[in-house]
Amino acid sequence: MLEMKHVSKTFNPGTVNEKKALCDLNLVLEDGDFATIVGSNGAGKSTTFNAITGAFYVDEGQIILDGEDITYKKEFLRSKVIGHLFQDPLKGTAPHMTIEENMALAYLRASGKENAFFSRIRKSDKEKFRELLSQLDMGLEDRMKQPVGLLSGGQRQALTLLMATMVTPKILLLDEHTAALDPATAEKVLELTKKIIAEHHITCLMVTHNMHQALELGNRILMMDSGNIVLDLKDEEKKKMTVDSLLEQFRIQAGKRLDNDRILMSAQ
Structure with a gap:
């Protein structure tokens, strides 16, 4: 359903504020995949979403949605087939x-x-x-x-x-869509989310800072660091993971420990 090939994006190139937000990112989402994304601030999670929705054009690479190359398709045209919720x-x-x-x-x-x-x-x-x-x-x-x-x-x-x-929609992007809600309301919206995704067999990417939520939801988990995906676990491999083992796998793959306080607090 979604394929991102060697996607890169640098903001403010050639200036003191240069930021490599996405670095040769590759991702394939099959039809019906429900993947959660975890990573520190600045890891590239929201930037990945914005690349998919067309909020900006990527510097390099291709974005293919349901067999159509949308790399340079205008944002308002993509919005007809892409659902996007914000925090x-x-x-x-x-x-x-x-x-x-x-x-x-x-x-x-x-x-x-x-x-x-x-x-x-x-x-x-x-x-x-x-x-x-x-x-x-x-x-x-x-x-x-x-x-x-x-x-x-x-x-x-x-x-x-x-x-x-x-x-x-062909794909649904959820960017921490329950983070600003009180716990009871967040749980209600999350249950509604799961129900709608399951009933309509929607391909979904969901950013979350809650490690338990990331492991419990969907069939796949992605961990991002420095503009790339450093860990991609699905199905049975994902089911075997605990929060501690997931954090350890991130340390091994990224070469450093996860340093986001919100994520680490949710892991307790």
Whole structure:
């Protein structure tokens, strides 16, 4: 489903602020893979996501999604087939528009119709929105005419997840999408995430700082350091790992210990 070949990206080249964010990164995701990504700040996790979504063009390499070379495809075109959730619940929705209007925009954009933003949704579409919202068990189906800005962080993140997957994306990118939520709400959004991914067989990449979460979720775990993937474990190999053995494998492969306090605290 996704292939990244020898991808490199350097920000501010030739200046004192030069930063090699991705260094000859290679990754192949099979259809239906659910991979968690762990790494210190600056390891290249979010940069990898931004390379996939087209937030910038890479300096070298190729990015292929579902057989199509999207290396130089514009970001707004990629957004039709790529779902992307951020750590900040305020991103991904328009606060002054209603829940129904936000869902309509997401639905029309992902539907692939020409002039989608000038199209109108039908009564059957609104009924579908209501049905999807009811599955969140947050009472949002009765608040469809209310501005999204009135929702809590957890409600907005759940809505954003729904919007990103209401038309099944080719790949779903989750960038610490529960990190800013309180523990109870984070757990609820995470359970909803697992349910949607499983039901729709969505290929997914998820960044997390929680080591236990990284081991428990999905069928694959990736560890990044200095703009590259230093450890890639899947299926049975992943199931055998403990937090301690995973940290030790990172030390061996990266040549240093993981130094991120948030990750190490979650490993307790």
